[in-house]
Amino acid sequence: MSDDVVEGVADELDDDEAPAPTAEDVLAYLVESLVDDPDSVEIDSVEGRRGVSLEVRVAAGDMGRVIGRRGRMANAIRTVVRAAAVKDGVATDVDFVD
Template sequence: MKDLILTIVKPLVDHPENVHIDIEEGSNGITYKLSVHPDDMGKVIGKQGKVAKSIRTVVYAAAGSSQQKKIFLEIVE
């Protein structure tokens, strides 16, 4: 899942070397925390959050029902 997120996000940003994903496993699911360079934050979120919503849609669809735990994607500053 981490590779999928990186494949989607890196072409969108100007500083792909600053794209990092931290994974936190909790009792209610797995949270992928995406952090990017501050200048790229707007590109990842998009107007009215449309890009972020699209990224989440693809990630959640890829996870599907094959995962036992719920998947969350969080964009952090």
């Protein structure tokens, strides 16, 4: 069996475990691009009645950058992630957790 086949199977299994893999990838890309310490970014997905809730944790000093003035950046991130979640076929919400 070739390595490509094994890697393809592993990728499929990883995608099945995450309820919204595309939305999570987009969220990680956006948040890691904004913060000073991308290694501290943590994203947890929680399945609920209304869909998937993606909880974002960043370093304390980076939370202001992610939220933005009057929450504009946070709302923009939520909008883009919801659009990406359409590909996953699930409703998503993004929560920024201290």
